[in-house]
Amino acid sequence: MTTTGTHSRTDLETWALERAVELGAYGPVAGGNPRVGCVLLGPRGELLGEGYHRGAGTPHAEVAALAAVPASRRHLLAGGTAVVTLEPCHHHGRTPPCSRALHEAGVRRVVHAVADPDPAAAGGARWLRSVGVEVSTAAEAGLAPETRSRAADLSRTWCTAVRRxxxxxxxxxxxxxxxxxxxxxxxxxxxxxxxxxxxxxxxxxxxxxxxxxxxxxxxxxxxxxxxxxxxxxxxxxxxxxxxxxxxxxxxxxxxxxxxxxxxxxxxxxxxxxxxxxxxxxxxxxxxxxxxxxxxxxxxxxxxxxxxxxxxxxxxxxxxxxxxxxxxxxxxxxxxxxxxxxxxxxxxxxxxxxxxxxxxxx
Ligand SMILES: NC(=O)c1ccc[n+]([C@@H]2O[C@H](COP(=O)([O-])OP(=O)(O)OC[C@H]3O[C@@H](n4cnc5c(N)ncnc54)[C@H](OP(=O)(O)O)[C@@H]3O)[C@@H](O)[C@H]2O)c1
CATH class of the missing domain: 3.40.430.10 (Dihydrofolate Reductase, subunit A)
Known part of the structure; x- marks a missing residue:
């Protein structure tokens, strides 16, 4: 995916991150888990699915977004991009790792705004790279700084708590x-x-x-x-x-x-x-x-x-x-x-x- 119509990949991914932030904000602040949103784009930048985390014990944003992709469009995930506000998790908690779910769905590229500070859940980006998925932080992908800052704000209090x-x-x-x-x-x-x-x-x-x-x-x-x-x-x-x-x-x-x-x-x-x-x-x-x-x-x-x-x-x-x-x-x-x-x-x-x-x- 380089351009779709007049939109560059950076524009599309910035839009997707903006939307992921909007979705993530529906999630609860309380409950011990971060607020996270995810948007899945097809190879030509088309919107395939979106989701957010509704609280501890419920599917993570990536899994919710994958579940929202209609069966008729699932094939487009192969070669698609996941734009997520927080690095996909790589651990078996109450739900299976999002890193594997994205890889198994065929997603080719992952852009995430914030690194997971939780040592138990971190490592998703590294593992995805190890299996050949292209992984970028939103900064590396050149997404708009205001959008990146809104994405960081979404999970900032949770990340601060977990880090210390x-x-x-x-x-x-x-x-x-x-x-x-x-x-x-x-x-x-x-x-x-x-x-x-x-x-x-x-x-x-x-x-x-x-x-x-x-x-x-x-x-x-x-x-x-x-x-x-x-x-x-x-x-x-x-x-x-x-x-x-x-x-x-x-x-x-x-x-x-x-x-x-x-x-x-x-x-x-x-x-x-x-x-x-x-x-x-x-x-x-x-x-x-x-x-x-x-x-x-x-x-x-x-x-x-x-x-x-x-x-x-x-x-x-x-x-x-x-x-x-x-x-x-x-x-x-x-x-x-x-x-x-x-x-x-x-x-x-x-x-x-x-x-x-x-x-x-
Ligand atoms: N309007 C408001 O927003 C608001 C809000 C809350 C309270 N208030 C008012 O504040 C008044 C009560 O004030 P307060 O200062 O006594 O209440 P407080 O701060 O709730 O309680 C003070 C007590 O907490 C214990 N404590 C726990 N950790 C402490 C620490 N690190 N250092 C010192 N003490 C510690 C001590 O009792 P121990 O001897 O048991 O350890 C201390 O006497 C009431 O009149 C209430 O209506 C108003």
Whole structure:
């Protein structure tokens, strides 16, 4: 395949990668697996099939795309190209290796945007080359940089978690305009309005675990479930309390759908590593101020979600306990990645950006 009509191979593969990213985004963030999309092109650049990964235990994107090719067009796979957002896996997990599935279908060329950082699954590109399939990263294939960057973004939090063996950690605060999370008497319900709370609940349903300190568990007795207007949302994250004090037998966090656990420690690095071991790749830290400060001090927080309400208290606990910062120059500067209005409140997401290298993207 060199050109089809007026389109070059690079244009077609860029289009295919763009589409693969769009498809991959339908996949769930929670569940321990990456979001991946795949588009299969015939020898003349014709679209043969497309698919994405719908979550742990379901077919990978490549297998879903192969299954979507109509029987009458299967022969076109011989000499065709697979464009995938993540390197095809090469291991027998809950599903067979995608590398073999592509080879057996006759695919001649594979273009992937991101190398698989999981040592157990990696090696797909190398194996495909060893059996004579032409393999290129999206960068080597010269695909458009903006598309490559969107493809890297699709699995970035998962890849970061897997590379370092620790979940992607999002810390959430709900504060007044003057940065307070509770009034002097400890009341904090509700600072933000229904739209902000509903947004926060939808995000809870997109993570693998929610963590609070024993202070919050004892003061607020939160349920930590993901709820919508019609009740619990389909995915329930693991509910986690961290700290040395007991969690009362009557605590709401012990009840409800899904699993919960008490990590009886103040070692937050150890706690999140334990959550990784339990399968969590995306974790939400919902405070309070003591645990949030400890996590920030330990450099464990990757992303901040701040919900800010137009309420002024003038006194009461701040969102984050003392970090030891004494001059502005010493304060970490985060990068704003999202801002939106939610009813009367404001939502801001900021990231502690860690570089993605071209070998990864
Ligand atoms: N508006 C909001 O967004 C929001 C969110 C959460 C909480 N809050 C408010 O925050 C208040 C509770 O604040 P808080 O600071 O006590 O809650 P917290 O941060 O949830 O819990 C603090 C406790 O966690 C334990 N802990 C675990 N790891 C720790 C570490 N590395 N360093 C220090 N302590 C560690 C300690 O208890 P042990 O002695 O058990 O180890 C500590 O006393 C409540 O009023 C609540 O309403 C507001």
């Amino acid at each position: 063996g620790r979940p992607w950690l999002v810390a959430k605060t709900a504060t007044t305009l003057d940065g307070r999370v509770a009034a002097v008497d400890g009341t904090s319900r509700w600072i933000t309005g229904p739209e902000a709370r509903s947004h926060a609940h939808r995000f809870r349903a997109a993570v693998d675990a929610i963590v609070v300190g024993t202070g919050t568990a004892l003061a607020d007795d939160p349920a930590l479930t993901a709820r919508g207007p019609a009740g619990p949302l389909p995915h329930q994250p693991r509910r986690v309390v961290v700290g040395e004090r007991d969690v009362p037998a009557s605590a709401r966090v012990r009840q409800g759908p899904g699993e919960w656990c008490h990590l009886r420690t103040r070692d937050l690095g150890g706690a999140v590593t334990e959550l990784y071991r339990l399968g969590a790749r995306h974790v939400l830290l919902e405070g309070g101020p003591t645990v949030l400060a400890a996590a920030l001090r330990a450099g464990l927080v990757d992303e901040l979600h701040a919900y800010v309400a137009p309420v002024v208290l003038g006194a009461g606990a701040g969102a984050v306990a003392d970090l030891g910062v004494r001059t502005l120059e010493d304060a970490a500067r985060w990068r704003t990645v999202d801002v939106r209005r939610l009813g009367d409140d404001m939502f801001l997401a900021a990231e502690m950006r860690r570089p993605v290298t071209e070998g990864e993207a």
